[in-house]
Amino acid sequence: MTAPTSKLQQAVAQARAAGDPARLAAYVPYAQTMGISLLLAPEGPHAGELLGVMRFGEHLIGNPMLPALHGGALCALLESTAIFQLLWESELSAAPRTIGLTVEYLRSGRPVDTFARGVPTRQGRRVANVRVEAWQDDRSRPIAVASAHFLVHSEVEAGKSEP
Structure with missing residues (x-):
């Protein structure tokens, strides 16, 4: 791997x-605004998995009556978790660009912290x-799932496309 050149690559390298x-x-202002952070699952069968958390x-x-x-x-x-998953696992030269995102809302999200896991x-x-699931108290009862498709540029491809 070559030395990181962009600020994004540097942020990913430092986090890893x-x-x-x-x-x-913390590098992404939109994630901060939405209360989205990342953590590695601490223990159990999912130890070490990257999780998105929306505080x-x-x-x-959205509906104050409920x-x-x-x-x-x-x-x-869901989308942020998928993007962060790709950045965390892959050697990308730029942030993934969303091509399409299909979300299935399975049940109402209560006013508590929400977790998500993306699987390329x-x-x-x-x-x-990337397939992404979001849940609150019980991982086996997702409140939403998504199928996300991204345009990506790996470091290998970035070198080929330049004149």
């Missing part, structure tokens, strides 16, 4: 070296697919 994905989320905030409520989380806030968590299902030279 420290074993602290929260540093990566509850009143600004995330109250329920706004679908756009859940979508932001395919990563080619130019396109990556």
Whole structure:
């Protein structure tokens, strides 16, 4: 691997070296606004998995009568988690660009912290697919799932495309 050249590559490299994905989320102002952070699952069968966490905030409520989380806030968590998963696992020369995102809302999100996990299902030279699940108290009862497709540029491809 060559030395990181962009600020994003440097942020990813520093987060990996420290074993602290929260540093990566802190680099993205949108994630901070939405209350999205990252952590590695501490123990159990999922130890070491990268998790997206959206801390509850009143600004995330979409239906105050229930109250329920706004679908756009859940979508932001799902998409951000997928992007962070690709950045954490892959050697990308630029941030993944969203091609498409299909979200299935399974149940109302309550006003509590929400967790998400992205699993890359395919990563080619130019396109990556990620399946993402979001849950609150019980991982086996997701509140939303998504299928995300991204345009990606690996360091190898970046070198080929330059004149």
